[in-house]
Amino acid sequence: MAKKIVFQGKGHVELIDFETGELTADHVRLKTTCSLISTGTEGICFNRLFAPGTHWDDWVKYPFATGYCTVGTVIEVGSEVSGWKIGHRAFARVVHASEHLVKPSQLFPIPDSVSDTDAMWSALSMIGSMVLHTGDIRLEDDVAIIGAGPIGQMALRWCVAAGCNTIICDPVLMRLEMARAGGVGAVFQGSVGEFGSAIEGFFGAKPRIVIDTTGIASVFSAALPLVRNFGTLVLLGDTGDPSQQCLTPDALRRGVRIHACHVSHETSDWFESRIHQQFYRLLNAGRFSIDGLNTHRFLPHECVDAYSLTSTKRAETMGVWFDWSKSSVP
Structure with a gap:
């Protein structure tokens, strides 16, 4: 049985x-x-x-x-x-x-x-990979990641493999040490509300891309001010109550875009079998651990x-x- x-x-x-x-x-x-x-x-x-x-x-x-x-x-x-x-x-x-x-x-x-x-x-890696293909991330972009849980770890490793400059925020030290092992450029232990100064200290300015991997509704409004003018906030975490995700003036007044990514967002040139093959190739090459x-x-x-x-x-x-x-x- x-x-x-x-x-x-x-x-x-x-x-x-x-x-x-x-x-x-x-x-x-x-x-x-x-x-x-x-x-x-x-x-x-x-x-x-x-x-x-x-x-x-x-x-x-x-x-x-x-x-x-x-x-x-x-x-x-x-x-x-x-x-x-x-x-x-x-x-x-x-x-x-x-x-x-x-x-x-x-x-x-x-x-x-x-x-x-x-x-x-593989499945969590696939979710993380969506930030590259559908999240408007470019080669060697400055990327700030909020949340170093499993999805944050996967998104980070895809960004590192793409040559991005990365910083990640999480209140848990163990998670940040795992991010260091994954190749992150810098870590910040604390809340998203305190993350802004660390980001600008690392990059010298607000980044073009901020990724929210937490799935926590309240993080959305705290993340929007972290993005540079006309940059993109990528939502990779799926909250249980989307009605609690509230816009701030950053979207209208500074042109901050919001781009949601999901495992279902496959396209004709970025689909499950190809993503898994790339994941395994990066593992074998030592570029994804x-x-x-x-x-x-x-x-x-x-x-x-x-x-x-x-x-x-x-x-x-x-x-x-x-x-x-x-x-x-x-």
Whole structure:
């Protein structure tokens, strides 16, 4: 019997049994080896930190199968499937579960040189990559990043790979040390309200690009004044209550633009398979490091402890993941 992690209500998570079903000719069976918790998105879902009537409210219905960062091994291949063989490793944006029946189009091959626990960051890396392609960032731009959580770490590493000059703000020292390991030019430990002087001290002026990765509604109005005239505030974090994100005079009086980026913003020349390939290429070239980001490992039956940790002590975590390897799943 396969197992998956589901939210049964606000603050209530369980590991349950389920049937994956019979393999069809056009599907592949994937056995999960590891899956990463998206602590921001899943935290909003788990604790219902969203307003009624939002897209979150439409999405989170119980029982709610959670997660979207899974790595596994192909263990069965449908008769009409080509390009995939038993033993191939793949990344897929599917929920936390021990097995999956998926279409080949949902799978992305992982090079032998990339570990499972690095590859499970592929979806968060994809989100971070959107700041480059759809966020109006140029080669060697000055970029200030607010928030050094998992999405902030990914956005930072893409910006560094693009040759940008970067500074990042977060109140948590551990996160800033991880940003240093990711190649950031400077760090500021404190609140976004105090970030302005550090930014101008580092760049010598306001930056053209500020990225808000926090998903905290109140940060939006504090971030707008940090951008130079006619610059861009990139929203990469998705808040649970967008009605609380308030404009300031900076948009109208100084021409500050607001550009929202989301994992769904694929284009004809920047799409999921290409993004994952670039991510793996940068990992292999030593230009994008996941080293040190995986901080907490849990077995699937420890899911209550995992989500308790990410809810009550999130600042002490970064990469919180489930080990689904054969010897670990009861």
